[in-house]
Every structure is written in C-alpha cells, then in structure tokens.
Amino acid sequence: MRELLWVALGGAVGAPLRALLTGWAAGSPWGRPLGTLAVNLLGSLALGYVAAVLARTPDGGAVLRPLVALGLLGSFTTFSTFAVEVLQLAQERSLLAAAGYALGTLAACLCAAALGALACGLRAG
Numbered sequence: 001m002r003e004l005l006w007v008a009l010g011g012a013v014g015a016p017l018r019a020l021l022t023g024w025a026a027g028s029p030w031g032r033p034l035g036t037l038a039v040n041l042l043g044s045l046a047l048g049y050v051a052a053v054l055a056r057t058p059d060g061g062a063v064l065r066p067l068v069a070l071g072l073l074g075s076f077t078t079f080s081t082f083a084v085e086v087l088q089l090a091q092e093r094s095l096l097a098a099a100g101y102a103l104g105t106l107a108a109c110l111c112a113a114a115l116g117a118l119a120c121g122l123r124a125g
Contacts, residue, residue: 003066010071018076033085036078037105043077044109048116 021042022035050069054061061069082105090098 006063006066007071007074010067010073011075012071014072014075018078032081033089033101036081036085037101037108040077040079040082040105040109041112043073044112045116047073047077048113048118049120050116051113052117052120 018039021039022032025035025038026032047069050064050073054065054069057064086098086102089101
C-alpha cells in the first residue's frame with residue numbers, strides 16, 4: 001500500500017508537468033506532437049539515469065523507484081498519446097510524416113535513455 005502512495009505522489013507531480021510542457025509546445029507548427037516528443041525525450045533521459053541509479057542502490061530503491069520511476073516519470077511520459085498522434089499524422093498529413101515521427105521518436109528516446117544511464121555512470125565513477 002505504501003508503494004501505491006509513492007506512485008500517486010509522483011504522478012501528482014509528473015502529470016501537471018507534462019500538461020505544462022505540451023501546452024507550451026502547442027503554439028509550434030507541429031503542436032502536440034512536439035510536446036509529446038519533448039516529454040518522451042526528457043522522460044527517457046531521466047529514466048535512463050534513474051534506472052542506472054537504482055541498479056546501484058542496495059535496497060533496489062524502495063522509495064525512489066515508485067516515486068520517481070513509476071509515478072513522476074510514468075505520468076510525465078506518454079506512449080498512448082504518441083501512438084494516437086502517429087495515427088493522426090498518417091490521416092492528416094502523410095504516411096511518411098507518421099513513419100518519420102514514429103521511428104524518429106523511438107530512436108531518439110532510446111538514445112536519450114542510454115545517455116541518461118551513461119551520465120549516471122560518468123558521475124558515479
């Protein structure tokens with residue numbers, strides 16, 4: 001039960017942060033996809049770092065994992081919105097734009113997570 005409270009607390013911070021960032025990006029030519037890309041990149045970078053920290057934490061991050069990894073970053077990032085935006089791009093613009101957004105986001109988020117983990121390794125070493 002305590003873990004659920006940590007997740008809820010983290011989520012109460014992450015979800016409004018996502019709303020603020022995606023709202024800020026709504027004024028760009030790409031609108032929502034840019035905001036979704038931004039939160040997913042930042043979240044992937046942060047989670048890569050946190051996962052590396054947790055791997056070195058003796059207790060497995062009894063509070064850090066549910067609070068930051070699951071709650072904060074889980075509610076900050078959004079795969080479901082990304083999936084819907086890919087479909088919308090395919091319908092409204094083109095299949096090429098949708099494929100570029102989908103593949104570009106996947107590649108960029110994987111690189112961001114790796115950079116986050118690498119940054120943790122560099123700082124801790």
